[in-house]
Amino acid sequence: MSIRxxxxxxxxxxxxxxxxxxxxxxxxxxxxxxxxxxKQSDWGGQWNYSWHTGIDGAGESAHSSMYRxxxxxxxxxxLEFADYTFDEHFGxxxxxxxxxxxxxxxxxxxxxxxxxxxxxxxxxxxxxVNYDEATEVFTVESQNVKTGASExxxxxxxxxxxxxxxxxxxxEFEGINTFPGEIMHAHDFRGAERFAxxxxxxxxxxxxxxxxGMQAHKMGAASVTLSYRSSPMGYDxxxxxxxxxxxxxxxxxxxxxxxxxxxxxxxxxxCTGYLHKYPFLPSTMTISSxxxxxxxxxxxxxxxxxNTNLFYLGAQDQYYTFNMFDAQAWFARDVMVGKIEIPTxxxxxxxxxxxxxxxxALKGHDEESDFQTDYVRELINATDYPEFDLDSVNALFxxxxxxxxxxxxxxxxQTHRSAITGTMSEPHHTRWINAMDDSLERYLNG
Amino acid sequence: MSIRxxxxxxxxxxxxxxxxxxxxxxxxxxxxxxxxxxKQSDWGGQWNYSWHTGIDGAGESAHSSMYRxxxxxxxxxxLEFADYTFDEHFGxxxxxxxxxxxxxxxxxxxxxxxxxxxxxxxxxxxxxVNYDEATEVFTVESQNVKTGASExxxxxxxxxxxxxxxxxxxxEFEGINTFPGEIMHAHDFRGAERFAxxxxxxxxxxxxxxxxGMQAHKMGAASVTLSYRSSPMGYDxxxxxxxxxxxxxxxxxxxxxxxxxxxxxxxxxxCTGYLHKYPFLPSTMTISSxxxxxxxxxxxxxxxxxNTNLFYLGAQDQYYTFNMFDAQAWFARDVMVGKIEIPTxxxxxxxxxxxxxxxxALKGHDEESDFQTDYVRELINATDYPEFDLDSVNALFxxxxxxxxxxxxxxxxQTHRSAITGTMSEPHHTRWINAMDDSLERYLNG
Ligand SMILES: Cc1cc2nc3c(=O)[nH]c(=O)nc-3n(C[C@H](O)[C@H](O)[C@H](O)COP(=O)(O)OP(=O)(O)OC[C@H]3O[C@@H](n4cnc5c(N)ncnc54)[C@H](O)[C@@H]3O)c2cc1C
Ligand SMILES: Cc1cc2nc3c(=O)[nH]c(=O)nc-3n(C[C@H](O)[C@H](O)[C@H](O)COP(=O)(O)OP(=O)(O)OC[C@H]3O[C@@H](n4cnc5c(N)ncnc54)[C@H](O)[C@@H]3O)c2cc1C
Ligand SMILES: NC(=O)c1ccc[n+]([C@@H]2O[C@H](COP(=O)([O-])OP(=O)(O)OC[C@H]3O[C@@H](n4cnc5c(N)ncnc54)[C@H](OP(=O)(O)O)[C@@H]3O)[C@@H](O)[C@H]2O)c1
Ligand SMILES: NC(=O)c1ccc[n+]([C@@H]2O[C@H](COP(=O)([O-])OP(=O)(O)OC[C@H]3O[C@@H](n4cnc5c(N)ncnc54)[C@H](OP(=O)(O)O)[C@@H]3O)[C@@H](O)[C@H]2O)c1
Numbered sequence: 104m105s106i107r108x109x110x111x112x113x114x115x116x117x118x119x120x121x122x123x124x125x126x127x128x129x130x131x132x133x134x135x136x137x138x139x140x141x142k143q144s145d146w147g148g149q150w151n152y153s154w155h156t157g158i159d160g161a162g163e164s165a166h167s168s169m170y171r172x173x174x175x176x177x178x179x180x181x182l183e184f185a186d187y188t189f190d191e192h193f194g195x196x197x198x199x200x201x202x203x204x205x206x207x208x209x210x211x212x213x214x215x216x217x218x219x220x221x222x223x224x225x226x227x228x229x230x231x232v233n234y235d236e237a238t239e240v241f242t243v244e245s246q247n248v249k250t251g252a253s254e255x256x257x258x259x260x261x262x263x264x265x266x267x268x269x270x271x272x273x274x275e276f277e278g279i280n281t282f283p284g285e286i287m288h289a290h291d292f293r294g295a296e297r298f299a300x301x302x303x304x305x306x307x308x309x310x311x312x313x314x315x316g317m318q319a320h321k322m323g324a325a326s327v328t329l330s331y332r333s334s335p336m337g338y339d340x341x342x343x344x345x346x347x348x349x350x351x352x353x354x355x356x357x358x359x360x361x362x363x364x365x366x367x368x369x370x371x372x373x374c375t376g377y378l379h380k381y382p383f384l385p386s387t388m389t390i391s392s393x394x395x396x397x398x399x400x401x402x403x404x405x406x407x408x409x410n411t412n413l414f415y416l417g418a419q420d421q422y423y424t425f426n427m428f429d430a431q432a433w434f435a436r437d438v439m440v441g442k443i444e445i446p447t448x449x450x451x452x453x454x455x456x457x458x459x460x461x462x463x464a465l466k467g468h469d470e471e472s473d474f475q476t477d478y479v480r481e482l483i484n485a486t487d488y489p490e491f492d493l494d495s496v497n498a499l500f501x502x503x504x505x506x507x508x509x510x511x512x513x514x515x516x517q518t519h520r521s522a523i524t525g526t527m528s529e530p531h532h533t534r535w536i537n538a539m540d541d542s543l544e545r546y547l548n549g
Numbered sequence: 550m551s552i553r554x555x556x557x558x559x560x561x562x563x564x565x566x567x568x569x570x571x572x573x574x575x576x577x578x579x580x581x582x583x584x585x586x587x588k589q590s591d592w593g594g595q596w597n598y599s600w601h602t603g604i605d606g607a608g609e610s611a612h613s614s615m616y617r618x619x620x621x622x623x624x625x626x627x628l629e630f631a632d633y634t635f636d637e638h639f640g641x642x643x644x645x646x647x648x649x650x651x652x653x654x655x656x657x658x659x660x661x662x663x664x665x666x667x668x669x670x671x672x673x674x675x676x677x678v679n680y681d682e683a684t685e686v687f688t689v690e691s692q693n694v695k696t697g698a699s700e701x702x703x704x705x706x707x708x709x710x711x712x713x714x715x716x717x718x719x720x721e722f723e724g725i726n727t728f729p730g731e732i733m734h735a736h737d738f739r740g741a742e743r744f745a746x747x748x749x750x751x752x753x754x755x756x757x758x759x760x761x762g763m764q765a766h767k768m769g770a771a772s773v774t775l776s777y778r779s780s781p782m783g784y785d786x787x788x789x790x791x792x793x794x795x796x797x798x799x800x801x802x803x804x805x806x807x808x809x810x811x812x813x814x815x816x817x818x819x820c821t822g823y824l825h826k827y828p829f830l831p832s833t834m835t836i837s838s839x840x841x842x843x844x845x846x847x848x849x850x851x852x853x854x855x856n857t858n859l860f861y862l863g864a865q866d867q868y869y870t871f872n873m874f875d876a877q878a879w880f881a882r883d884v885m886v887g888k889i890e891i892p893t894x895x896x897x898x899x900x901x902x903x904x905x906x907x908x909x910a911l912k913g914h915d916e917e918s919d920f921q922t923d924y925v926r927e928l929i930n931a932t933d934y935p936e937f938d939l940d941s942v943n944a945l946f947x948x949x950x951x952x953x954x955x956x957x958x959x960x961x962x963q964t965h966r967s968a969i970t971g972t973m974s975e976p977h978h979t980r981w982i983n984a985m986d987d988s989l990e991r992y993l994n995g
Contacts, residue, residue: 154726155719157603157611157737162716162826164610165603171727230828231677231690244677246828253831270608273601280600281617283742285731291603296729297815369743380608382676382692385699 106135106439109243109258110222111229111383113141114148115210115425116264116416119432121219126186127436135439138256140245142166142228146214148266150207156291161248163228166269168311168377171294172318172541173203176310178503178519180528181496182425185489187213190524193547198531200515202541210425229383232261239412260439263381264416264428267394270380273373276306278353285370289315292372299323302367304358306330306350307374313338315372317512320344321536328366330358338511379418388413394420396475397462402451403482404458405431406438411445414438422475422500426491430482437486472500495522512536552581552885555689555704556668557675557829559587560594561656561871562710562862565878567665572632573882581885584702586691588612588674592660594712596653602737607694609674612715614757614823617740618764618987619649622756624949624965626974627942628871631935633659636970639993644977646961648987656871675829678707685858706885709827710862710874713840716826719819722752724799731816735761738818745769748813750804752776752796753820759784761818763958766790767982774812776804784957825864834859840866842921843908848897849928850904851877852884857891860884868921868946872937876928883932918946941968958982 108124110117117139128134142163145151149167159165175182178199183189189197192212197205214220224245230253231244241258271288279286289311295318303324305312308331316327320341327344329336335346347360359365379398381389388407392398398418400408407413414435417428437443445451458478465471476497483490499519506514515535518528531538532549554570556563563585574580588609591597595613605611621628624645629635635643638658643651660666670691676699677690687704717734725732735757741764749770751758754777762773766787773790775782781792793806805811825844827835834853838844844864846854853859860881863874883889891897904924911917922943929936945965952960961981964974977984978995 154728154732156732157734158717158719160719160721162718162824163828228828244831246832251827251832251835251837253833271604272608273604273606275606283740285743286600286602288603294729297731378608381697382609382674385690386692386697387699389697391697 105133106260107258108135108137108260108262108439109241109256110137110139110262110264111243112148112263112265113139113146113223113225114264114266114417115150116148116266116428116432117141117262118146118210118214118219119425119428120262120264120416120435121222122186122214122217123429123432123436125217125219126433127440132440135260137222138258139223140227140229140243141223141225142248144225146220146223146225147207147211149268150203150210152203152207154293156287156293161226163248164270165291166266168268168290168292169203170292170315170318172321172539173314174515174535174538174541175200175202175206176314177422177424178499178517178528179206180519180521181423181499181503183521183523184213184425184429185491185523186429187216188524188526189521190526196526196529197547199517199519199528200531200535202538202543202546204541204543205546208543231383232388233385234388234410234413241412260412260414262414262416262435263384263418265381267379267418268377270378271373272376272378274306274375276350276353279371281355282353282371283356284368286373287370288373288375290377295319295322295324298370300325301369302326302328304328304330304350304366304368304371305374306371307376308332308334308336308346309374309376311376312336312372312374313511315374316344320512328368330360338508340511390415390418392418395462396420396465396471397458397478399455399459402445402455403431403434403485404478405435405482406445406451408448408451408455411438419475419478422472423479423496427475427479427482430479430486430488433486433488434482443485468504469501472497472504476500492522495520551579552705553703554581554583554706554708554885555687555702556583556585556708556710557689558594558709558711559585559589559592559669559671560710560712560863561596562594562712562874562878563587563708564592564656564660564665565871565874566708566710566862566881567668568632568660568663569875569878569882571663571665572879573886578886581706583668584704585669586673586675586689587669587671588694590671592666592669592671593653593657595714596649596656598649598653600739602733602739607672609694610716611737612712614714614736614738615649616738616761616764618767618985619760620961620981620984620987621646621648621652622760623868623870624945624963624974625652626965626967627869627945627949629967629969630659630871630875631937631969632875634970634972635967636972642972642975643993645963645965645974646977646981648984648989648992650987650989651992654989678830678834680831680834680856680859687858706858706860708860708862708881709830709864711827713825713864714823716824717819718822718824720752720821722796722799725817727801728799728817729802730814732819733816734819734821736823741765741768741770744816746771747815748772748774750774750776750796750812750814750817751820752817753822754778754780754782754792755820755822757822758782758818758820759957761820762790766958774814776806784954786957836861836864838864841908842866842911842917843904843924845901845905848891848901849880849931850924851881851928852891852897854894854897854901857884865921865924868918869925869942873921873925873928876925876932876934879932879934880928889931914950915947918943918950922946938968941966
């Protein structure tokens, strides 16, 4: 009997798992019985943009945190699939920092060509999972989000690829409950057009705060204040942007900061990150972690330590994205079919500990990039996923970070070379700061 | 062995179920083993206000749709508990339309005095329910929303009291995905302060559209446009408020209406109602209904037709609220303990059909009020819930609707007489249109 594989989520990680099996099939391997559950009506995960915020049109929590005018925040050369290049998809060089729709087109293109859509049940959410230790079988309760129709499925192997940048982390601040302006989490941000002329307060000091803040600046915000808990980002901000330590109190429209300064704001955007949240899993199978490069309890960052029939993809904080999900999916596939032999629990535990220790010692972004490069390398070496020059990708991450610190509004205008095809990217026809149309058509056809 | 009763949700309905069992215990009945699951950190359901919108601080969908400056929209005399009067709680007459905090205080007061808090597991969401036909037992999978800790519980009887005004119904409108202003559903509305001077578009023509529209007017909105699908509300609106048929298209800030008119708007509030949504129930146990006075498949609006161990409370559209939930909870209790004998499936079905036929023939609000009055009467007659003069409550509903059509900004200044105590309400110290502090303290102490 072929193994029964359940995959929860058809974002880039779940799509990578489908592609991994399809790649093996093309080389003559048997295809397992695959069912992929996707609660949205299309695949692409975060990249499947929707205007909905909070609760979506089917009464489910809106998944995607992306917004209009979102452009890749890292060079596309860092996330390129080794088995499906940008050249293959677009047929010509494109720029290094494409907008969302262009990357959505790229990731969809690969799986459309792989004929794997048939494995995905769209509009279907997984509600609960049980595992029977005796029979070594997962029972998955799913529900059609539009009709409510529920089904019970049984699997030998289960892949959790539901992402962890979707459920907002929302801290409390004294007085925020009576702030009279708009309050939202970055998860619900869809565009900065309406903040023209407004004074914005962003709480958080990571990618979302930076990018939404600079989009608001681009769209004409009067001022952008970035409030940090641990440390300021320290970029060379435009003059109307300032960094302040953490908010201590809201009183009406006024926010007080811990350095004694204060300001009046029209809107507050909580860029305070996301939760690892798995409302469909018993606690014995659930990651409990903040957003880090190596959440514990996963052998090779993929295999659940207490149950090696359970796999997580994309559970890490991410320098690498699409190609890391590939590396994980190929690895998970080979574990499932027995091509990769899983060591003893003790050995797995020692391996996890080694990575955790290294993680604990990391200092700064360059070392983090080295760390994840080595992690991806180890996975790729274990499977037949096409090798590529990871050192050059790692160097690219470091260039990118330097470019950001030199010019936070200009780094997306840089061009970079593909580590896979050697193709040099084209400068985009419009500088990011002036680009006001983020559609695929405008991007490709100028 | 005493029966094991699970209750999902500790809003007014779930609280009524707790009180019903406690009332029987006081009269010498045996208390069943009760576990009530409440995903929020306090009881009160909708009345437990939170500033959170979309996803709350624990990563759960925010439950309450209530907002600052929400005042009862019906006379409190229509919802008064027959076994715990306003006089008993407040010790003196109060006005007929109190703000949210005052009604929260009232409903909490009754159950605090009943010593039933111990049955409630707060911060605990029910994730999935199974029913075993053979053993006639429910298996309930719950999860602590803060720690993720999951538990499996077993019950003989299950009460679903999770409300149906929490999961927004969000229709699509052409062009809405690029509307540059704020878009929200009424579920996420928390206050109109920031709409002072703005042009607002509300879609929908029921309670939410009316009340949020008039709050926005009170808070200084430049204009309020109410767009209806079926028919206009037709109240005597202030001059800056207009009704228009349904939006056909958004283009930038402009909305086109089906009568050929158009307008420019700063924000859109979808007052398009809510979904009956039970993501924790298999479809065999799930209500599938729009918001009506008598959703099908429930004997006496309470007992699930295919499984008489399963009960729904508060599943109806609501003229009556708190006292109707009581009537239902007392009824459900007596069915559970065998005091009320359940007729055959055929007889139950005939009874349901009778109500559905009458519902189908209803014309206008007065007849709807008659209908629900008769429904509540039937339930109360079947149990020992204290009888009260339902005809006078029904008359009160009709007065209230007349007052609304006479003066949509003034109906909350009317006073009414309690059908239970005969107490005449006090005029409030401040007219609703001028009342800018909705706190309990200001309400009680002037
Ligand atoms: C605002 C934002 C911007 C980003 N920008 C970039 C960028 O520029 N470049 C980059 O490389 N990365 C970016 N990322 C990182 C992003 O995490 C990855 O690119 C990628 O989307 C992760 O893929 P995933 O499949 O692991 O998760 P997701 O993309 O989150 O997909 C998870 C899927 O699981 C589904 N799902 C969830 N729960 C259930 C359930 N119970 N049942 C069924 N289906 C379910 C969801 O609907 C979704 O389709 C960004 C992330 C965010 C939040
Ligand atoms: C905006 C608004 C204003 C209203 N104003 C009035 C008014 O003025 N007067 C009036 O009489 N009525 C009013 N109502 C009607 C209201 O529906 C009732 O008053 C009452 O709150 C219904 O009680 P309930 O217990 O049935 O549902 P709810 O009050 O909705 O309570 C349901 C409870 O179930 C919990 N829950 C949900 N899912 C789960 C889960 N999976 N696991 C565990 N717990 C769960 C929720 O957290 C919540 O506490 C209003 C409703 C709305 C939406
Ligand atoms: N393509 C794009 O342009 C784009 C845009 C946005 C996001 N993204 C992607 O989205 C993902 C998530 O990024 P993110 O920035 O949302 O999350 P994140 O990287 O996890 O950062 C979370 C931030 O929230 C702060 N924070 C958490 N709790 C807080 C609290 N209680 N008070 C104050 N601050 C608090 C953290 O501060 P500490 O540092 O103190 O912990 C941190 O700065 C990343 O993969 C990113 O690349 C991409
Ligand atoms: N205390 C208060 O002041 C207060 C305030 C707000 C709400 N409430 C309570 O909250 C509950 C819910 O009230 P509600 O008004 O939110 O919901 P509701 O009474 O169910 O009304 C839903 C409205 O949405 C409209 N609608 C649905 N789908 C639509 C679509 N696709 N396009 C256009 N319109 C659409 C309906 O129009 P049709 O008529 O065409 O179907 C109807 O007007 C009630 O119990 C109410 O009493 C109380």
